[in-house]
Amino acid sequence: MRVRVQSEPFDLGVELAGFGAEGDVGAQVTFTGIVRATGGLTRMEIEHYPGMTVKAIEKIAAEAMSRWALDDCLVIHRYGPLVPGDRIMMVATASRHRAAAFEAAEFLMDYLKSRAPFWKKEYGPDGAEWVAAKDEDEDALSRW
């Protein structure tokens, strides 16, 4: 299990090299979140809670490891200034079978959205605005 919070970009190839190499892994799922230019968005600033962020994500990742038969899981989340096309974050899961890998990756994504202390501020043609949390993001947690 690996969790990283950083302002620097990350390289998928580098991060996935050797990921899930231990154990009898038959499935690897990765998800990457990318900044979109929706609504004329020109840039984004992600704030986080340095003392809490890694701990909160580690707790979510540990829960994923215990609920599914995962051999490994990886979460990287960026903060700071980002522009459309930038990768914001990624999760990867490795398991014997794909069902566990897919489900655990979705679980991680759902929880990162509303339980990891990040806040996005978007800059566009109408100025700057904090992204509001959506009810559906909170509702998504109830399925787990």
Place this chain on the structure above:
Amino acid sequence: MLDVLYFAWVRERIGEPRERVETGAATVADLVDELRAREDRYALAFSDLSALRVAVDQELAEWDSPLQGVREVAFFPPMTGG
């Protein structure tokens, strides 16, 4: 003494990211009442608690969470990670 931290628009409304607060508040809700009474910018930031979340010693907490022995309290809007 308590370290009180603010993030995102809560930080912007209050005008600073953190401060040391001398308080005898027993719960988070009591601390919020003390802060609200200070100045308008606090009253404004804490006007709708349903739009806020709180962490106590870097773990998500509730409004009635006790503050005894606590070192750090953080207030922020619902998180938008991912």
